[in-house]
Amino acid sequence: MTDQTGLSGLVDRAALVTPPVVARRVRGLSERAIAWLFITPTMLLLLAINIFPLIWTIRLSFTNYRANRPNATVLDVGLANYQSILTDPDVWAAMTVTARFVFWSILIQTLLGFALAWLIDKKFRGHGLWTTLILLPMMLSPAVVGNFWTFLYQPQIGLFNYIISALTGAPASSFQMLAQVPLAPWAIVIVDSWMWTPYVMLICLAGLRSIPDYIYEAAEVDRASPWRQFWSITLPMALPFIMLAVLFRGIENFKMFDMVNLLTGGGPGSTTEVASITLKREAFEKWRTGYSSAFAIILFVTVFGLANIYVKALNRVKSR
Amino acid sequence: MKLLQTFALTATVAAATVLGASAPARAEGKTITLCWAAWDPANALVELSKDFTAKTGVNMKFEFVPWPNFADRMLNELNSKGKLCDLMIGDSQWIGGAAENGHYVKLNEFFDKEGIKISDFMPATVTGYAEWPKGSPNYWALPAMGDANGWTYRKDWFARPEIREEFKKKFGRELEVPKTQAELKDIAEFFQKRVIDGKTVYGAAIFTERGSEGITMGVTNALYPFGFKYQNPKKPYDMQGFVNSDDAVKGLEFYKALYKCCTPPGYSNGYMQEGLDAFKSGQVALQMNWFAFFPGLYKDPNVGGDKIGFFVNPAQKEKGSQLGGQGISVVAYSPNRAEALAYIKWFASLDTQKKWWSLGGYSCHKGVLNDPNFKNTAPFAADFLVAMDQVVDFWAEPSYAQLLLAMQKRVHDYVVADQGTAKGALDGLISDWTKVFKEDGKL
Numbered sequence: 001m002t003d004q005t006g007l008s009g010l011v012d013r014a015a016l017v018t019p020p021v022v023a024r025r026v027r028g029l030s031e032r033a034i035a036w037l038f039i040t041p042t043m044l045l046l047l048a049i050n051i052f053p054l055i056w057t058i059r060l061s062f063t064n065y066r067a068n069r070p071n072a073t074v075l076d077v078g079l080a081n082y083q084s085i086l087t088d089p090d091v092w093a094a095m096t097v098t099a100r101f102v103f104w105s106i107l108i109q110t111l112l113g114f115a116l117a118w119l120i121d122k123k124f125r126g127h128g129l130w131t132t133l134i135l136l137p138m139m140l141s142p143a144v145v146g147n148f149w150t151f152l153y154q155p156q157i158g159l160f161n162y163i164i165s166a167l168t169g170a171p172a173s174s175f176q177m178l179a180q181v182p183l184a185p186w187a188i189v190i191v192d193s194w195m196w197t198p199y200v201m202l203i204c205l206a207g208l209r210s211i212p213d214y215i216y217e218a219a220e221v222d223r224a225s226p227w228r229q230f231w232s233i234t235l236p237m238a239l240p241f242i243m244l245a246v247l248f249r250g251i252e253n254f255k256m257f258d259m260v261n262l263l264t265g266g267g268p269g270s271t272t273e274v275a276s277i278t279l280k281r282e283a284f285e286k287w288r289t290g291y292s293s294a295f296a297i298i299l300f301v302t303v304f305g306l307a308n309i310y311v312k313a314l315n316r317v318k319s320r
Numbered sequence: 321m322k323l324l325q326t327f328a329l330t331a332t333v334a335a336a337t338v339l340g341a342s343a344p345a346r347a348e349g350k351t352i353t354l355c356w357a358a359w360d361p362a363n364a365l366v367e368l369s370k371d372f373t374a375k376t377g378v379n380m381k382f383e384f385v386p387w388p389n390f391a392d393r394m395l396n397e398l399n400s401k402g403k404l405c406d407l408m409i410g411d412s413q414w415i416g417g418a419a420e421n422g423h424y425v426k427l428n429e430f431f432d433k434e435g436i437k438i439s440d441f442m443p444a445t446v447t448g449y450a451e452w453p454k455g456s457p458n459y460w461a462l463p464a465m466g467d468a469n470g471w472t473y474r475k476d477w478f479a480r481p482e483i484r485e486e487f488k489k490k491f492g493r494e495l496e497v498p499k500t501q502a503e504l505k506d507i508a509e510f511f512q513k514r515v516i517d518g519k520t521v522y523g524a525a526i527f528t529e530r531g532s533e534g535i536t537m538g539v540t541n542a543l544y545p546f547g548f549k550y551q552n553p554k555k556p557y558d559m560q561g562f563v564n565s566d567d568a569v570k571g572l573e574f575y576k577a578l579y580k581c582c583t584p585p586g587y588s589n590g591y592m593q594e595g596l597d598a599f600k601s602g603q604v605a606l607q608m609n610w611f612a613f614f615p616g617l618y619k620d621p622n623v624g625g626d627k628i629g630f631f632v633n634p635a636q637k638e639k640g641s642q643l644g645g646q647g648i649s650v651v652a653y654s655p656n657r658a659e660a661l662a663y664i665k666w667f668a669s670l671d672t673q674k675k676w677w678s679l680g681g682y683s684c685h686k687g688v689l690n691d692p693n694f695k696n697t698a699p700f701a702a703d704f705l706v707a708m709d710q711v712v713d714f715w716a717e718p719s720y721a722q723l724l725l726a727m728q729k730r731v732h733d734y735v736v737a738d739q740g741t742a743k744g745a746l747d748g749l750i751s752d753w754t755k756v757f758k759e760d761g762k763l
Contacts, residue, residue, distance in 0.1 A: 068399045069421055069718070090729075155586035179588030181737050265531035268588050269737025270729060284392060286722045287399070 054300075061294035068287035081294035091295070093270060094278040101189060101274055102253045106246055108193045113200025114242060118234075120201070121208045138198040146262025149191045153177040153263075178264050181271050188260055188272055192253065200245040207241025208234065240318045247310055254303050275299055351379040352659045355394055355405035356646075358384035359592075360616040361465055364679040365409075371675070372666050378659045387592060388532050391721070398423040398651070406654040407663055409464050409646045412448045417718035419452035424460040424649040430661055431459060436668045442466065445684035448713050449647030461647025462664050463684035465612065468633075468707035469541050469642040470700070471504075472599060472607045472617055473497065475629035477516060486510075497629065501545050501574060501636040504606070508582035511605035523582030524606040525598040526575075527591055528736055534591035535735065536714065536727045537642050538608060539575045541633045544640025544712050546571030557757050564746035567637060572742040574636075576735040588736045599623060610644045611707065614700040615680040630700040632707045643711035645682065719756050726752035 029037070061081055065074045085091050116134060120127055137145070152160040155173040165172040177187040211233065219229050257276040260266065266273035279299065283292035354369070356362050362384045369380040383404060385393045391411065397404055398418060410418060418424045427450075431438060438446055438459055445463035452460055477483060478495050487495035491506055498504040508523030515521075527538025540548070547567030552558035562568070579587075584603055587594070592609055599607040600623055609617075618624045633641040648667060650660040666672055673685035677697070682704065688694065695702040715723045727749055734745040757763040 068395065068417065070399075070401075071421060153586075156584070173585040176586040176588065179586045179736070181739075261531070265529070265589060267530035267732055267736060269530075269733035269739055271737055281725055284396065285725055287395075288722075 057293045057296055060290050061297050063290040065290040065293075066287050067289045077290065081291045082298065084291065085295050085298060090270070091275075091278065094273050094275045097185070097270075097272060098254060098256075098274045098276075100185065101192075101256065101272075102250060104186075105189045105192045105196075105253055106249050108189065109197045109200045109249055110242060110246055112193065112197045113245065114204045114238070116197065116201040117204035117208055120205055134201060135198045137195045140195070142195070142258040143262065145191060145195050146259050149187075149194075150178070150263060153187055155179075179268055181268055184264055184268055184271050188263055191259060191263065192256070195259075196249060196252075200242075200249060203241050203245040203248075204238060207238035210241075211237045236320075240314060243310075243314045243317060247307060247314065250310070251303055251307060254299075349377040349379060350656055350659050351381050352406040352654075352656045352663065353381040353383055353404060354407040354409070354648075354663075355383040355385075355397070356409040357390040358386045359612060361612050361681050364676070364681045367679055368672070368676055368681065369663075371672070372663055375666065376659075376662055378662065380663075388529075391532065395721070401653045403653050403655060405651050406656045406660040407648060408651050409648050410461075411646055412643060413714055413716045413720040413724070415449065415452045415460055415647070416716045416720060418649065419458070419460045420718045422652055425652050425657065425661075427459045427462065427650070427664070428457070430664070434665050434668075436462070436665065438462075440668075440670075440686055441684045442686060442689060442708060444643070444708055444711050445645065445647075448643050448711065448716075449645060449684075452716070454716065461649040462668055463645075464648035464667070464681075465645050466682040466684040466704070466708055467610050467612045467644030467646075468704070468711050469537065469608060469644060470611050470614070470633060470703060470707055471631050472609065472614065473507075473629045473631065474602075474605050474623070474627060476627040477511070477521075477605055478629070483516075497631040498634045500634050501542060504634050505574070505578050505582065508578060508606055512582045519602065521602065522584040522598075522604050524578065524608065525587065525590060525595040525604045526578060526583060526608045527595070528579060528583070528587060528732075529589050529591035529594075530728060530732045530736070531589075532591070533724055533728065534589075535731050536724055537591075537644075539572065539731050539735065540642045540712070540714065541608065541640070542575040542578070542636075543568055543571040544642070545634065545636035545638060546574060547637045550715065557762050559750045559753060563750050563753070564743060568746055569742045571636075572731070572734065572746060575731075576742070579735050611682060611700060611704050612644065615698065618699060630703050632703045632710070639710040640712050641707045641710050643713040645684075717757075717760070717762075719760050722756045723753055726756070 062076055062078060063074050064077050064081075066072060120131055120134075149160075152158050153176075155161055155176045158172075158177075160177065161172040161175070164170070164175070175183065177183050215233055215237075216229060219233060224232065255276055256274055257280065260272055260274050260277060261280075264272045266277045275295075276299075279292055279295050282288050282295060286292075354365070356365065362382070366380075366382055369382075372378065373380055391414075394405070394408065394410060395414070395417075396402075398408070398410075399421075408424070410424075415424075419426075430436070438450065441450075441463045445466050446459075447454060449463045450459045450461045452458055484495045487493075487507075487510055490510065495507070495510075498507055504524075510523070511521060512523040513520055527534045529535055547565060548571050549562040549565070549568075550559070552562055583590075584598055587598070590598070592613065595607050595609045596613060596617070598604045599609075599617070600620055602623060614630055617628055620628070648664060650657060650664065654660050667676075668685075670685060670687040673683040673688050677683040677688050683689065689705060689708075695705070714720065717723065730745045730749045730752070733739045734742060740748075754763060
């Protein structure tokens with residue numbers, strides 16, 4: 001029987017629709033060679049747009065190169081850029097701001113996201129409509145979200161201030177979410193949570209829906225209370241999904257730029273200057289290309305390292 | 321074979337389409353692109369440039385970028401040796417970097433050849449927009465758009481008898497245009513949270529923006545009059561006792577006090593546009609902004625005409641206004657250098673400069689500014705001359721961006737975020753600037 005399945009079949013079919021000159025060559029190639037032929041363009045593309053810039057960035061991080069001074073001599077400075085970054089109090093301040101932002105936004109998003117997923121999973125009447133409505137913020141562009149929340153936070157005409165005013169009795173213009181040092185970081189956490197809680201909810205919902213009904217039925221037979229079912233079945237079985245959502249949001253929020261840039265620009269002062277804002281200023285405003293390359297590598301290693309540790313923990317949870 | 325033929329045919333059609341698309345542009349004459357910020361004067365320049373096209377047959381294309389992104393976008397373009405812009409109206413502080421890095425064409429020979437006299441232009445604008453190194457006869461731009469920081473006020477509110485009476489009772493003087501920074505603050509405080517026509521209004525819209533250059537361009541209007549200096553006039557880059565002098569500290573404290581007492585709620589990140597919005601919506605009595613916006617404000621149907629007045633940044637210990645404005649340069653990477661230079665030649669002529677002013681652009685040509693009738697051509701014309709006579713500019717060094725960002729951070733941290741003291745902020749600024757100058761080998 002002619003082998004019409006698998007790679008050789010595919011090769012023959014490809015050869016049939018290939019011009020004779022090319023086909024003769026294709027028939028002469030081994031399966032491994034054909035496979036390489038197919039994946040090489042993709043690999044080259046990946047190398048060009050992913051790996052090469054990374055290697056180039058690492059190389060630049062050991063120099064004093066500045067992209068705005070093409071005529072200046074580029075000197076190897078060894079680890080000086082790394083040393084300078086790791087001893088710079090402004091960098092540590094930015095990292096602290098980032099860590100706080102990541103912690104609080106993820107905590108809020110996880111709690112709210114899971115709660116929403118749990119409610120939606122109850123399949124009440126109109127739950128489809130509610131799911132769609134809840135997902136809407138996630139579909140908006142961060143630029144749009146940043147701009148309209150700037151208006152919502154406006155102390156004189158902003159809806160947010162009016163709602164808080166109505167709830168607390170405090171005058172609407174008596175507090176300024178984006179202008180006051182204690183409030184500005186929370187303003188960003190609120191917007192990020194508003195936008196990305198639906199994303200966490202979606203992942204959690206997938207987790208909840210993957211739990212087979214028979215487990216709950218068995219628990220019911222054993223007269224387990226709803227509370228007990230939640231702690232012993234729902235939460236442990238959804239935990240890998242929750243952890244996955246935390247991982248995705250953690251990586252994203254560590255790199256957060258657009259929303260912060262639009263809402264506060266890092267201010268007031270440097271109160272909301274997250275690491276990516278500092279990096280952008282160093283790279284594209286001060287044009288310290290070598291220094292900012294080192295900073296980018298440090299951020300990359302931090303995220304990569306933390307994500308790896310986390311993935312190991314996630315795998316342990318999944319294997320239980 | 322058929323596949324190859326198909327591919328070849330497709331490629332030919334695609335190439336013909338691309339070439340065909342560009343062919344009519346070449347047939348109609350060359351097109352050059354002028355890059356600038358997106359603001360009122362840019363619209364006037366579009367109108368003005370129609371004369372250039374009519375005269376030379378060279379079409380003009382414009383690339384205007386909003387101010388908050390202007391420096392990022394255009395400096396990226398220059399640093400990447402992009403060919404987007406043939407002509408660049410770049411900010412005054414870029415001149416050092418653009419000259420040293422070869423982004424702009426040096427214009428001395430061209431000026432000599434075409435008989436363009438740089439002495440026909442106001443000296444402050446030549447120093448600010450065209451020279452590098454400062455004070456040397458090396459010209460990288462032609463002064464294009466004179467500008468300085470000034471103030472607008474609600475003339476109609478100032479004229480109300482009940483307001484005037486109350487002001488006089490409180491301060492023992494008439495409510496007039498402030499002559500000092502202290503008087504300016506008195507007026508701003510007086511109007512803060514005052515109810516006028518049933519609406520709560522505020523004292524002043526000042527520059528507080530964090531992201532680009534806003535708060536620096538604002539705070540310097542307080543620092544200069546109080547006596548701040550960038551460096552020792554006798555010893556360049558010696559900043560100790562000048563940047564952080566007692567007078568400079570007082571100036572910075574003053575700006576913070578003005579921000580705290582007299583700005584609208586939430587005004588922690590405001591620059592040109594936010595100031596215009598606040599003034600046009602009738603929210604503030606005073607507005608700090610660039611003269612470039614004054615023609616547009618004067619024409620505003622709600623707050624323009626008789627309702628608006630203008631004044632120069634008031635003195636305190638001495639006079640001083642932050643320099644704005646730009647020169648026009650030919651980008652070194654332009655493939656259309658001859659046409660771009662032709663534009664500069666046309667733009668430098670007195671007739672073009674007169675029309676430039678009449679359309680709303682601020683000419684720097686002495687033939688326009690020294691005209692006896694100039695002061696009567698617009699209600700802010702006389703103030704513009706006074707302001708241009710007292711301008712001071714920020715550093716125009718190749719590392720200006722680093723110097724600027726350091727000041728943005730130090731000042732915003734102190735003024736808006738309430739961190740530290742004025743002395744601490746200025747000491748920190750010296751430390752930042754010293755580091756930059758050391759890296760540049762200037763110290």
